[in-house]
Amino acid sequence: MRSQQLNLDQYDTDKIPNGLMSRYDVMFEPWVDEEMTLLELGIHRGGSLKLWRDYFRRGTIVGVDIKIPESHTPADRVLTFEGSQTDRAFLSQVANAGAPQGFDIIIDDASHIGEWTKTAFWHLFDNHLKPGGVYVIEDWPAGYWSDWPDGKELDLDKHLAQGPPVQLRSAGDGLWTRFMKRLRRKRPLACHSHGMVGFVKQLVDEQAAADVTRKSLRNEPGRSSKFESLLIGPSQVFVAKAKTAPGDSARATPDAPSTSETGPAGRSNTTS
Numbered sequence: 001m002r003s004q005q006l007n008l009d010q011y012d013t014d015k016i017p018n019g020l021m022s023r024y025d026v027m028f029e030p031w032v033d034e035e036m037t038l039l040e041l042g043i044h045r046g047g048s049l050k051l052w053r054d055y056f057r058r059g060t061i062v063g064v065d066i067k068i069p070e071s072h073t074p075a076d077r078v079l080t081f082e083g084s085q086t087d088r089a090f091l092s093q094v095a096n097a098g099a100p101q102g103f104d105i106i107i108d109d110a111s112h113i114g115e116w117t118k119t120a121f122w123h124l125f126d127n128h129l130k131p132g133g134v135y136v137i138e139d140w141p142a143g144y145w146s147d148w149p150d151g152k153e154l155d156l157d158k159h160l161a162q163g164p165p166v167q168l169r170s171a172g173d174g175l176w177t178r179f180m181k182r183l184r185r186k187r188p189l190a191c192h193s194h195g196m197v198g199f200v201k202q203l204v205d206e207q208a209a210a211d212v213t214r215k216s217l218r219n220e221p222g223r224s225s226k227f228e229s230l231l232i233g234p235s236q237v238f239v240a241k242a243k244t245a246p247g248d249s250a251r252a253t254p255d256a257p258s259t260s261e262t263g264p265a266g267r268s269n270t271t272s
């Protein structure tokens with residue numbers, strides 16, 4: 001495990017006390033010795049950028065923050081850019097400067113606001129993440145916190161309570177038909193969908209794109225998913241990008257940019 005080869009005490013990032021490294025070790029293992037590029041949204045005091053620089057021996061590490069602290073000092077193999085994760089033109093400028101071939105890994109540890117995270121995700125995932133790359137969304141459970149700007153608390157016991165079971169008045173011939181008729185009333189299960197939690201649930205829909213687009217069991221899928229896999233952990237969501245584009249990938253996602261991505265947006269602070 002790569003993180004166990006480092007002195008983790010030297011890095012000022014809550015990823016370590018919050019126990020995120022064990023899952024990162026598993027997911028990032030293929031890139032540890034590769035010439036790779038990683039983008040992290042959300043720099044704070046810069047501790048995680050230093051961690052990733054040491055973690056990936058030959059990696060180029062790119063950081064973005066809406067406000068880079070004055071105390072931040074440039075470092076070898078680390079590029080930083082000031083701007084917002086909601087500014088798609090700015091994000092493309094960052095990508096073109098730091099990873100013109102696309103990023104291998106993107107981590108979103110910035111606002112943890114559902115809509116903003118979604119904007120950055122679809123733009124970066126579609127346009128600036130390599131096929132086979134991994135996009136990580138940290139702290140997605142913020143959507144369950146009542147004191148988070150777009151979060152809302154959930155009464156889990158009530159939420160998971162069992163409704164009355166589907167009752168059949170008589171058994172015998174036709175039982176299966178009657179059972180299916182009752183199920184076809186299609187009442188949805190209760191679903192919490194605020195903030196980051198709602199966004200993650202939309203990712204589930206994309207993972208199921210083949211079945212979403214065939215609409216019924218009788219039809220062929222319209223397209224496959226853009227995702228190879230979706231792994232939801234306690235604090236991190238890992239989205240692995242499919243190695244080949246979905247059959248009908250030409251269709252743009254609702255948030256995909258339609259205008260040119262030029263023009264200055266943000267301050268760049270680079271060293272090499």
Ligand SMILES: C[S@@+](CC[C@H](N)C(=O)[O-])C[C@H]1O[C@@H](n2cnc3c(N)ncnc32)[C@H](O)[C@@H]1O
Binds near residue numbers: 045066
């Ligand atoms: C949790 S901290 C990042 C911590 C850092 N990744 C680490 O592990 O040490 C979140 C950062 O996201 C930045 N941020 C908040 N909203 C943002 C936005 N819309 N665009 C870019 N950065 C944002 C904040 O300024 C803050 O520095």
